[in-house]
Amino acid sequence: MVEGVSYTADEMMTVTAARHLRDGQVCFVGIGLPSEAANLARLTHAPNVVLIYESGTIGTTPDVLPLSIGDGELAETADMVVSVPEVFSYWLQAGRIDVGFLSAAQIDRFGNLNTTVIGRYDQPDVRLPGAGGAPEIASSAREVIVMLRHRRRAFVPEVDFVTSVGFGRRGEGRGGHRGAGPTVVITDLGVLQPDPQTHMLRLVAIHPGVDVEQARAETGWELEVADDLGVTEPPTSEELAVLRDLKARTEAAHSA
Amino acid sequence: MAEFTTLREAVADLVPDGVSVAMEGFTHLIPFAAGHEVIRQEKKDLTLIRMTPDVIYDQLIGMGCARKLVFSWGGNPGVGSLHRFRDAVENGYPRPLELEEHSHAGMATRYAAGASGLPFGILRGYKGSDLVQHTTVAQIECPFTGEEVAAVPALNPDVTIIHAQQADRSGNVGLWGITGVQREAALAATTVIVTVEEIVDELDRNGPNHVMLPHWTVTAIAPVPGGSHPSYSLGYSKRDNRFYTEWDRISRDPDLFRRWVEAYILDQEDFGGYLRMVQDSAALEEVLGG
Secondary structure (H helix, E strand, C coil): CECCECCCHHHHHHHHHHHCCCCCCEEEECCCHHHHHHHHHHHCCCCCCEEEECCCEECCCCCCCCCCCCCHHHHHCCCEECCHHHHHHHHHHCCCCCEEEECCCEECCCCCEECCEEECCCCEEEECCCCCCHHHHHHHCCEEEEECCCCCCCECCCCCCCCECCCCCCCCCCCCCCCCCEEEEECCCEEEEECCCCCCEEEEEECCCCCHHHHHHCCCCCCEEEEEEEECCCCCHHHHHHHHHHHHHHHHHHHC | CCEECCHHHHHHHHCCCCCEEEECCCCCCCCHHHHHHHHHCCCCCEEEECCCCHHHHHHHHHCCCEEEEEECCCEECCCEECHHHHHHHHHCCCCCCEEEECCHHHHHHHHHHHHHCCCEEEECCCCCCHHHHCCCCEEEECCCCCCEEEEEECCCCCEEEEEEEEEECCCCEEECCCCCCHHHHHHHCCEEEEEEEEEECCCCCCCCCCEEECHHHCCEEEECCCCCCCCCCCCCCCCCHHHHHHHHHHHHCHHHHHHHHHHHHHCCCCHHHHHHHHHCHHHHHHHHHC
8 A cells, every 4th residue: 555565454453552561571462463472473573472361371483373372283383381260360460561462342432441241241242252361461561562454433431331441431540450561552544642641541653654633433432543653664565574474374274 | 980971871861951061162072962862852940051052062052952141251252242142141042041151261160169179279360250249259358368259159060971082991081172161160070971082992192281070979971972073073084164153143043043053963873964054054054054
């Protein structure tokens, strides 16, 4: 879309998230987009990033992306494998995780995440999978990177259910949780960060070719835009090649 | 001392209607054969306990075996929804399903407390989450530092069922790879049933992190080779990711689901029959086509 290198909005999102991981960081990874981004980082600028999946696989270096959190690939390429109670207590709760990656069905303007229900809890319109590891990742990881596609039904003024806490229903803050919470929200349209004072998410960067009005239209609250709004660097040909190769290997492995 | 038996007898003798059952295995070593046997024996009013209900509980819930579900994440990993679970929660079909839901860390803490013989466990968590209004959790103060922590009640299933790679002839259980929460779930339970890939003279001791349940903690052992399909048993089988993807289509429609269960579970003598059938990819289209 820019200067002849063509890429999709999802690829832009994954590449942006991968760039947020620094080499050597310890990262708690979920399945899907976060797993894609974390492994892209590992295969490009951050070869020493330590990936931990909640199945207890620590320091895993999968050759293909896992479909589930506990594919054999993750165990066989790990430095070590611990039990599930151990991964949540000794590793996550104790504060040994630098970055947690999360996604959600809904996010509100204060970075609270919903993966439980759409509608009322007792009579849901849509029953979502639930909490999984997310609440404790949100509270105990030093910082949280949120990844989700920018759509109005997902970016809501108030989530139907707070599964994982960002800055609280009224933006009151972290409520004593040890981690810093969601420091960045990466979407397929741009990048949002919480305002240091109000904790409200605001647009700090836009992806190339995306209009600010488009981001506003896909956000369910009055989206504030940073004065010094940036434009994301488009994916490099190396980033795209590594990502596409990883996804092709994965596709082939899972349909075998 | 563990008793060697068949899966059919173990389920008939040790899983009466109305009990609480934990079939654990975190993606790896999910005891699918046992789930199928429970369906085949038409068990009712069970309280099903499992961190990730997965396809195994989608099958049990869809067949109306469960009254209540205790869990922390109810999706089809990497694929999407568990449609039979959703249908039960959203529409009460085929029967209403009571939920007791926690986070993974909460469930793991509850099992560990149960295995330790403690009344409750503690963790940092839940504060600010709406889960607090809908589940069994209380904030308590540390008597030494004053820090507020979450207390969750111990989880002690009547029956825990797991699948492992091996048992030796004394009934010691060898299990390795992703070990999940199986040791805690087993030690927290009154009755423990273990299905195994094989019974061996001596357990392999070269795995990366062998977990062993000693024979005196196990009630019954039944050999079921391949008994974790479509999950897997490290060293014996690979996860059938294609099956998990196909399950989305099978479970979405209650009639297709019913047809699938009849052909693959109810019409089969045992899990061996199911395994032969899943190897025949043409059979699926035949069954779903009606």
